[in-house]
Amino acid sequence: MDKDTILKDLSDEELAADTAAGSCSSFEELISRYSPRLFYFLRHRTASDQNVEDLIQETFLKAFRNIDRFDPKRNFSTWLYTIAARQAVSLYRANKAKKPSLVPMASSQDPQEIVIQKQESQNLWILAKKLSRKEYKTLWLYYAEDMPIKNIAEIMKKKKVTVRVLLHRARINLAKKLDKSVYSESFAGENSAEHKFSFSEIGEI
Amino acid sequence: MLCSMHKWLISRAVDSKKQIPAFTKRHLGRCDSCRKFTQLCGSLKQRFAHDTTAILKGYNKAIDQKIISALPEIKESRSTLSRQGVGPNLFSKRTFLVPSLVAASLVLVISISILFLTLPRSSEVNSLANMSDLFKRAYPVRILEKAESPLEKEYTELKETIESTAKFLISRLDVRLGR
Numbered sequence: 001m002d003k004d005t006i007l008k009d010l011s012d013e014e015l016a017a018d019t020a021a022g023s024c025s026s027f028e029e030l031i032s033r034y035s036p037r038l039f040y041f042l043r044h045r046t047a048s049d050q051n052v053e054d055l056i057q058e059t060f061l062k063a064f065r066n067i068d069r070f071d072p073k074r075n076f077s078t079w080l081y082t083i084a085a086r087q088a089v090s091l092y093r094a095n096k097a098k099k100p101s102l103v104p105m106a107s108s109q110d111p112q113e114i115v116i117q118k119q120e121s122q123n124l125w126i127l128a129k130k131l132s133r134k135e136y137k138t139l140w141l142y143y144a145e146d147m148p149i150k151n152i153a154e155i156m157k158k159k160k161v162t163v164r165v166l167l168h169r170a171r172i173n174l175a176k177k178l179d180k181s182v183y184s185e186s187f188a189g190e191n192s193a194e195h196k197f198s199f200s201e202i203g204e205i
Numbered sequence: 206m207l208c209s210m211h212k213w214l215i216s217r218a219v220d221s222k223k224q225i226p227a228f229t230k231r232h233l234g235r236c237d238s239c240r241k242f243t244q245l246c247g248s249l250k251q252r253f254a255h256d257t258t259a260i261l262k263g264y265n266k267a268i269d270q271k272i273i274s275a276l277p278e279i280k281e282s283r284s285t286l287s288r289q290g291v292g293p294n295l296f297s298k299r300t301f302l303v304p305s306l307v308a309a310s311l312v313l314v315i316s317i318s319i320l321f322l323t324l325p326r327s328s329e330v331n332s333l334a335n336m337s338d339l340f341k342r343a344y345p346v347r348i349l350e351k352a353e354s355p356l357e358k359e360y361t362e363l364k365e366t367i368e369s370t371a372k373f374l375i376s377r378l379d380v381r382l383g384r
Binding site for chain 2: 022024027028031032035036037039040053056057060061064065123124125126139143144149164167168171172174175178
C-alpha cells in the first residue's frame with residue numbers, strides 16, 4: 001500500500017495528530033479534503049473569489065501553526081470551521097462588506113457554456129447563496145457537512161435554538177426563492193433563453 | 206399566522222427527526238403552502254447532498270498548491286520557536302517586570318520603616334516633656350492630692366476596721382494568730 005492510500009484511510013483527527021507530530025503530508029491530505037468544502041462555505045454572494053482564497057489560505061495556515069493545540073478527542077471539522085468562521089468575521093469587519101462586481105453575461109456566448117451554466121443554476125447551493133450570510137453558512141454546515149446542531153452552534157458562536165431558527169428561516173426563504181425561480185423559468189421558457197434566471201450569479205463561479 | 210407556526214413545527218420535526226404533531230398533520234390536509242414546505246424540507250437533505258458533490262467538482266485545486274507551498278516556511282518557524290521557547294521566557298514582561306516591581310516596592314517599604322524606627326524623634330520627646338512641665342505648673346501637687354483624698358481616707362478606714370476586728374477576735378477566741 002502506498003503512502004497516499006494510507007493517508008486517505010486515516011481519519012481527520014488521526015491526520016491532525018500526525019501533523020502535530022511533524023508530518024506535512026498528513027496536513028496536505030487535510031487540505032485536499034477540506035479546501036473545496038471551506039471554499040463553498042466561505043463563498044457567499046458578498047465575498048469575492050480573491051477574498052475567499054485568502055481566507056482559506058489564512059485558515060489553513062492558522063490551523064497548521066496551532067495544530068499542537070488541537071484536542072484529538074474533538075471533531076477536526078468543527079475546529080477547522082470555527083477558525084474559518086472567525087477569520088471570515090474579522091475579514092468582513094475589516095472590509096465592511098465590499099460587494100464584488102458581478103460579471104455581466106456576454107451576449108455572444110458559446111452555446112455549450114450556456115448549457116453548463118443552466119445546469120449549474122439548477123444547483124440548490126447557487127440559490128442558497130442568495131440567502132443571508134448566516135442562513136447560507138448554517139445550511140452548508142447542516143446539509144453539506146452533516147453536522148449536528150450542537151457543533152454548528154459552537155462554530156457560529158450561537159445558541160442551539162438560534163441555529164434552529166436560522167435553519168428554519170433559511171428553509172422558508174429557500175422555498176420562496178425556489179417558487180420564484182420556477183416562475184421565472186416557466187416565464188423564460190415562453191420568451192427567450194437569455195432572460196432565464198439572472199446569470200450574474202453564475203458569473204461568480 | 207397559523208401557517209408560520211405549523212411551518213416552524215415542521216422544521217423542528219425535521220431537525221429533531223421526530224414525528225410532525227397530529228394537529229399540524231390535520232392542518233397539512235387543508236393548507237397547500239404548508240404541504241409544499243413539508244415536501245421541500247423532506248427532500249432538502251437529498252437534494253443538497255447531490256448538489257454538494259456536483260458543486261465541489263468545480264473547485265480550483267490551484268489554491269491548495271499555494272497553501273502547501275507556504276507550509277515548509279511555517280514548519281521551520283514553528284520548530285525554531287519550539288527550540289527557543291523551552292520553558293517560560295524569563296525576560297518577558299510578565300515573568301520579569303512584575304516580580305521585580307514587587308521586590309522593589311517591598312525594599313522601599315522596609316527601608317522607610319527602619320528609618321522611622323531608628324531615627325530619634327527629638328522634637329516629639331521635647332514636646333512631651335514640655336507638656337508635663339506645663340501640667341505640673343498649671344496643677345500643683347496639693348490639688349492632685351486633694352483629688353485623691355476620698356480614696357485614701359476610705360483605704361485607711363478600711364484598714365483600721367480590719368485591724369480592730371482582728372484584735373477583737375483574738376481577744377475573744379484566744380487564738381494565737383500571728384500578726
